[in-house]
Amino acid sequence: MIRWLLPLYRIGILIAVAWILREHAIRVRFEGFRPITVTEIREVLPAAAALVPDTSERAGADVLDTAGTKIGYVLQTAPASDSIIGYRGWTNTLVVFDGALRVVGVRIRLSQDTEDHVTDVKADSYFMKTWNGKSWNTVAGETPQDAGIEGVSGATMTSLAMAEGIQRRLLEANAQIAKPPPQWRFAERDAGLIAFLAAAIWLAFRGTHGRKWVRIAFQCIAIGYVGFWNGDLLAQSLFVGWAQNGIPYRLAPGLVLMLATALIIPWTTGKPLYCQHVCPHGHAQELLSRVLPARWRTHLPKGIAAGLRWLPPLTLGCVLIVAILALPADLAGMEPFDAYLLKRAGWATIAIAAAGLVASLFVPMAYCHYGCPTGALLNFIRKRGTADRFGRREIAALLLVALAAFLSWKSGAMRLWIESPASDWIL
Ligand code: SF4
Structure with missing residues (x-):
């Protein structure tokens, strides 16, 4: 009996380690090393009960309700937005979509920018609703200038960096999705x-x-x-x-x-x-x-x-x-x-x-x-x-x-x- 179980145990160990590495990599791709919690999402989608990281090139997560039905999609703009500097640093934004991939809300997760500027942006409810109702492709296809986004008075650079970060994140995901699958290559x-x-x-x-x-x-x-x-x-x-x-x-x-x-x-x-x-x-x-x-x-x-x-x-x-x-x-x-x-x-x-x-x-x-x-x-x-x-x-x-x-x-x-x-x- 042990002669059969040991080989299975050993291959099981390898599979378990590979599975942990894979699941961890998918999760890090979605949320980095700062877990995105359901509580954060509930501010925008109150019925949210669970998040399931998405393995596709969108690199976000499906939002599920208590019955397990998909009610939305969420992503953060980092690391695509890391090189977009506002007043003095990057801003990582959470973008929440409904089931049809229309934006229903955005939230600032983390920012390196000046605290006062970030507070001003968060407090400007008109600016924070700029993307609401727009589809994924509309947001990805418009620069902040094209979309007529003027930014928040007194925190213009922070707010425009945030807007640029959102567009870049979606655009980069679209570019990955559009890539054809690798061809067979036998060299x-x-x-x-x-x-x-x-x-x-x-x-x-x-x-x-x-x-x-x-x-x-x-x-x-x-x-x-x-x-x-x-x-x-x-x-x-x-x-x-x-x-x-x-x-x-x-x-x-x-x-x-x-x-x-x-x-x-x-x-x-x-x-x-x-x-x-x-x-x-x-x-x-x-x-x-x-x-x-x-x-x-x-x-x-x-x-x-x-x-x-x-x-x-x-x-x-x-x-x-x-x-x-x-x-x-x-x-x-x-x-x-x-x-x-x-x-x-x-x-x-x-x-x-x-x-x-x-x-x-x-x-x-x-x-x-x-x-x-x-x-x-x-x-x-x-x-x-x-x-x-x-x-x-x-x-x-x-x-x-x-x-x-x-x-x-x-x-x-x-x-x-x-x-x-x-x-x-x-x-
Ligand atoms: S160097 Fe490592 S992999 Fe190569 S023969 Fe030795 S034990 Fe095996």
Whole structure:
């Protein structure tokens, strides 16, 4: 029984994390890190009972009543309005529509402008009703000048910036909606990657029949072609991006197939296809581990090795923190894989790649064993046959799901804390 449940549990963990990342990204697209509450909407639509973020390019949310019927639509103008400066800063406005997408009210959510100016704008009920009754496309199609909006006396710049922000937000959404869906693209790099994958699968199941040179030749092709030439590698930045924005199967079919095989083959057969046969950084470490005489090679003391094995899951936790809180850190810089893209590799990724390769001269596959979050993730879902047990790895994975859920739930408060001046922090 446990032999069936554990693989399901593991794939369930992956799906749960991907789902949390996706739902969180949709919610942040709609409301940023300051949740839009039903109470705010009730000022305009008193029957509002729930908000359901919209996955379309409008990036707002449907407003539902207690019976679950859609009675309106709501969006905020940030971040489209962030670069429109009134007197001294931006104004983020809530725009509420009825079910037919006609404006029924606008409210200022947040503004960087002078407090007096913002108060004047809010108090001018004639100005605040400027958009009422107008359709989405009418508002999107008229600049404040075209619409004859003159602004609020004494707060002209703030009110005009707000009006411009509303128009820009709707116009940008229309531009996204009008974009045609991406066409299927099957480029040379996809064909090359699929051919390489087919060879890797062949080797994984058939082996090299003791011919070392076949393995070495294959490793050189993996490093040269997949690593330096093609550059399509699995990495945390890719997992997070795809979970948040969807899988680009039309634009990168080769890479999507690579991810699918890297997950499905170990999950169903127990063979670590990607780590053992595809990853150029794994191959580079394996080749380097044979360079120095055997007496130079060492194994870490048990205690240190056991401690270092926590590094990959801890890195996965950091990846979740950066991704969910949208911290200004480059996920690609947390792994060595971008170092193979010589033209765009950053110093962090180069340093991690170089450190891992040097370490592998002395400690075989050091980075794979003690540093790689992507390897840990792929290894986590690997089928282990009769020896399979629910152990520390499974508990750690569950803790990561809990961490993702908690971060998503409290992301608003955490971002507020991070953005507040250090003097306000209660330590
Ligand atoms: S553990 Fe990481 S570096 Fe090693 S082979 Fe797997 S993905 Fe590549």
